[in-house]
Amino acid sequence: MKRRSLPLQALRAFEAAGRLGRMTAAAEELCVTHGAVSRQVQHLEDVLGLALFSGPRTRPHLTEAGRALLPALTSALDQIESAIQAVTRAEDDVLDVSCLSTLLMRWLIPRLHRFHGLYPGVDLRLRALDQQEDTRNGRFDVAIMVDETSRLISTRQKADILFPEWLGPVATPELSSRHLVAPGDLPADRQLQTKTRPNAWAMWSTAAGFTLAPPSGAVFEHYYYTLEAATAGLGYCIAPWHLVMSEIQSGTLMAPFGFAESGYSYLVKRRSPSNAKIDRFCAWLASEVAAMPLPEPCFAPVDATES
Incomplete structure (x- = not known):
């Protein structure tokens, strides 16, 4: 098939329908009618001589040929969109x-x-x-x-x-001064945890060459909240150096056992x-x-x- 004869509108309609899973959703995205999307997909199937969808019209399913075509088509349209954005925005501020x-x-x-x-x-x-x-x-x-x-x-x-990550336990000066001689002195129930990075304590102990019991402290939804909790004195937090260096330099937080590269x-x-x-x-x-x-x-x- 010659490049200039590619059915671009039909390809675009099929890509939207296949990605979104419904002709109606594709029609809304493309600002056309449901029938227009259906006709373009039918036209593409006629050109290719292959069925791209099967099943009822209300809930069509991609055929094997449709599943093979969709990822490459989505990637190609994304590249076209990116190229257009690059050209139109190259000189703006x-x-x-x-x-x-x-x-x-x-x-x-x-x-x-x-x-x-x-x-x-x-x-x-x-x-x-x-x-x-x-x-x-x-x-x-x-x-x-x-x-x-x-x-x-x-x-x-x-x-x-940009930079490698360094990890280390941090806490307020009050908590850091509580007779912490070795990492094993860190109480497990005050080791704060984060859902988005549940392996932070294990990663640091491995990088630093220590063995720690599993943490059992409070669990926070996001790293930002865990850092705020440590700053408020609720416990010890494993923190990347670049996120806490200002607080450590000002004395708001302390790092009693330093930092190790996480990898x-x-x-x-x-x-x-x-x-x-x-x-x-x-x-x-x-x-x-x-x-x-x-x-x-x-x-x-x-x-x-x-x-």
């Missing part, structure tokens, strides 16, 4: 930045006044990025995310490494193709990271066999 929510609130936003001071004409539009959200559709200029695989995936995802890395993914405003923002991010102090290394326990 709007920069869409997606960022993990706690990182956005506790690391990025407190620094943005410096970026605005350097580039007052750039209008930053911030969006909290869910940890599991797929960024392949490219509906952003810059996305700041975390590599949770303990492997460097920057080449595969076309992303730059995770924070990444910056750029929209493709890049442009001048994206390059400026990423260069500014790199300068902010370069100015960050390193944390105190992890507490080293005294070997009991030493005399």
